[in-house]
Amino acid sequence: MSTEHTETVPTTPTRAGVIGVGAMGENHARVYSELPNVDLVGVSDHDTDVATEVADEYGTEAVDLEELLDRCDVVTVAVPTHVHYDLVTTCLEEDVHVLVEKPIAETVEQGRRMAELADERDLVLQVGHIERFNPAVRTVGELIDDLDVISLEAERLGPPIDRDAPGNVIFDLMVHDVDIVGSMLEDTPDALTAMGTEDGRYATATMEYDDVVATLTASRVTQKKVRKLSVTARECFVEVDYLEQSVLIHRDSYPEYVNDEGQKRYRHESVVERPRIDNGEPLRHELESFVESVRTGTEPEVTAEDGIEALEAVQTIDGIVADDEQHAHGQELRPNERDRGEQEHDQEVEAE
Template sequence: MTNNTVNAGVIGVGSMGQNHARVYDELSETNLVGVFDVDNDRAEAVADNYETTACSMEDLLDTADVVSVAVPTQFHYQNAKRALESDVHVLVEKPFVDDPANGQELIDIADNRNLVLQVGHIERFNPAVQVLRDFAGELTIRGISTERLGPPIDRAIDDTVIMDLMIHDLDIVLDIVDSEVDSYNAVGTPDCRYANANLRFDSGVTASLTTSRVTQEKVRTLTISAAECRVKVDYIDQNIEIHRSSVPTHIDGGSPVRHRHKNLVETLNVDQAEPLMSELRSFANAAKTGSKPVVDGEQGLRVLELTKALDEEAQSDTDSTREVVAGAR
C-alpha cells in the first residue's frame, strides 16, 4: 500500500464480483492486482478483461492490501476469515454471513488485527440516500415505507427475496431511525419471491417494507412521512422530492367564497454517481487511513439479525407480531 494507491483484489468474480473488479480497475485510488474464483476459466476471462492476474487464493492474499469477498453467502465467512487472518482488509458483500455468530467472530478478528471490515450495503452510497441523511435527523419521522420490486431475473439466487432485496431497505431504515426495533411481523408467498414486513421502533416510528421478484415493473423507492413534510426518494433515478402541506388560498370574485389548495413540492439537487464506485473508494480510503468504514461489521450484523428474523417469520405458518427480546440488537 502506498500513499496514493491501494492494491485490491476480488474473491469471487460472478455477476457482482466482476463489477468489483471493473471498479477497482477504474479507481485512481486502487490498483487491481488480481482476482480469484473457484471457476478458473471465469477468473482467467475476468483477469484478461482488466489486464490483471487470475491468482490462487494464497497469492492474491500475499499481494493485495484489500479484497472484496463476492462469493455466495454461505462462503462469506470462510473467505473473509482467511483474508483477515492474512492481514488483508475486507469488504464482504451483503448479507454479511450465514450465521450471526460467525459475523461476530469476523468482527473480533478485524478488531484484534486493526483491520477494516466493511459490509457491502451499497445503497448507503446511493447519492440520494447520502443527501437524505444530511437532513433526515432534523425531521420528526412518523413512518417510513419502502418498495423494492422487480420482474423475475435470469440468474439463480440462493437467498430469499427478504435476504437478497429487503435487506437493503432494512439497512437504510435502521440507519435513519435513531431507535431500537420494538416489534415486527412479516408475511410472504410460499415461493419466497414476494414479501411484506412491518416494524415498530421504541420511538413510535413505524416502517412498512415490500419487496418482490415477480412484479412487472422495477421500483426502488423510500417514502418518509414526517410532521414537517413527506419525503420521496427514488433510488433508480437518484432523486428526492419533498412535499409540504398544502396552502389554502382564498379566491375572490363572486360568492360563495371558494378556496384553492396548492401543493408545495421541492426537488433536491443530487449529484449523480455510481454507488459501487463510491463504496469501493470509501473502503479503500478507510483501509489506507485506518478510519471506521461507513458500514462496519457491527452494523452489518445488526441488519443481518433483523433480516433473518423477518425471513423466518415470513416463511412460518404463524400470523403474529413478535416482540424483540431483551438483549437483541
C-alpha cells in the same frame, strides 16, 4: 479500530483484489481498475474460465486464493453467503482488509466472530450495503435529523432475474432497506410483523421504532423495477427514487375548493423542493470509502456491527414468514439462527 487519523495516508497505490467475479464481483473489479491510486492486482474465482475472462477485461491476472492474498492490501468478497465466514476469516488471518457483500454472514454468530477477528487484528471489515452510498439516500440522511419522522415506507420490487435460481427476497433485497431505515433512525426495531409467499419471492414487513413505523416490501414477481423510499414527517413528505437518484420534498400542502366559472372545483397544492444531488455510481462511492478507511485507519462507513444488526432483523422477518402461525401476529425482535445453507448470494447490482 480508532476513528481518528492515526497515520499518514500512504502515497503508494493500494493493492486490491476480488474474490468471486460473478455479476457483482465483476463490477467490483471494474471499479477498482478505475480508482486513482488503486491497483487491481488480481481476481480469483472457482470458475477459472470466468476469472480469466474478467482479468483480461480489466487488465489484471486470474490467480488462486493464496496468491491473491499474498498480493493484496484489500479484497472484496463477492461469493455466496454460505461461504462468507470461511473466506473472510481466511483473508483477515492473512492481514488483508475486507469488504464483504451483504448479508455479512449466514448466521449472526459467524458475523460476530468475523467482527472480533477484524478488531483483534486492527483490520477494516466493511459490509457491502451499497445503498448507503446512493447519492439520493445520502441527501435524505442529511435532512432526516431535522425532521419529526412519523413513518418510512420502502419498496424494492422487480421481475424475476432467473426463474430457476433459488433465493429469498428478504435476504437478497429487503436487507438493503432494513439497513437504510436502521441507519437513518440510528436505532434497531423494537418489534415487527411480516408476511410473505412460500417461494420467497414476495415479502412485506412492518418494523416499529418507538414512535416511528417503517413498512418494507420486497418482490421478485412485480413486472416493473421499483426502488423507492418515502418519509412522512410532520414538516414534510419526502420521496426518494434510488434508480433516478432523485429526491422530492413536499411542504405546505393544503386542499381547497375554488370557484371556476360558477363551478366549485377541488384542488390540492403544495410546495415541492428538489435538492441538488451530486449523482454518481454508488459502487464507486462505496469502494472509495472502503479504501479511504484502510488508508487512514478509520472506522468504515458500514461497519460489521451494522451488517450484524441488519442480519438479525432479516432473520427474524424470515422466521415470522416461515411460521404460518405467526403471520398475523407481532413478534419481539430476536435473532433467528436457522441454518440457511440453501441461500444464494444475490447477483443483482441493486443501485443500477
